[in-house]
Amino acid sequence: MKYKIEINREGCIACSTCYGLDPNHFESDPEGKSKVIGGTSNGKSVGTFNDAKMSEAENAANACPVSVITVTKT
Secondary structure: OOEEEEEEOOOOOOOOHHHHHOOOOEEEOOOOOEEEOOOEEOOEEEEEEOOOOHHHHHHHHHHOOOOOEEEEEO
């Protein structure tokens, strides 16, 4: 199953929740803000995945205290 992860980096508060819960899809930039591993970043960080770990990405998105992460099926 293919899915897309998007992070609105402008709203990210660098709390580390997402990459603490799901280090397979999220990582920190030098400021501690989240970005999608292997994704593109330009105000938003976006990446597309085709692995069996969509539920981990969804859990990280749901745990985000500022709700800046979306995970959608493509």
